[in-house]
Amino acid sequence: MILSGEMWLPLVEELGILALEWAHKTLDFLYEDVLGLEDDASKKASAWTGFLLIIILIVWGGRKLHQLYQHMKATFPQWWLEKKAGMSNWWASLPWLLKLAYIAGSLGLIGILAMFI
Numbered sequence: 524m525i526l527s528g529e530m531w532l533p534l535v536e537e538l539g540i541l542a543l544e545w546a547h548k549t550l551d552f553l554y555e556d557v558l559g560l561e562d563d564a565s566k567k568a569s570a571w572t573g574f575l576l577i578i579i580l581i582v583w584g585g586r587k588l589h590q591l592y593q594h595m596k597a598t599f600p601q602w603w604l605e606k607k608a609g610m611s612n613w614w615a616s617l618p619w620l621l622k623l624a625y626i627a628g629s630l631g632l633i634g635i636l637a638m639f640i
Contacts, residue, residue: 547573 550569
């Protein structure tokens with residue numbers, strides 16, 4: 524999935540644009556037919572409504588990201604210590620030949636990935 528981002532990102536972008544256009548047309552219809560505004564006034568009203576909704580979504584998303592950051596900031600050190608202790612115990616339990624095989628395989632993988640760059 525990570526390597527197929529070149530295929531997925533344009534699709535997600537196109538779906539986002541289509542969703543925004545659909546919302547704009549729906550608001551335009553509601554303002555024009557339901558509320559009885561003229562064409563120019565309904566377009567302006569739907570544009571301002573969309574602008575306000577985007578601002579609200581940005582503020583809400585920023586708050587959610589801040590809450591996530593605070594949660595991660597509080598729990599990450601303990602999680603890191605547990606993972607570090609687990610890796611140290613695992614690495615210490617390996618025989619030297621297996622350690623050598625892991626190191627050689629990792630270097631080989633890094634070399635193969637470097638050839639793609």
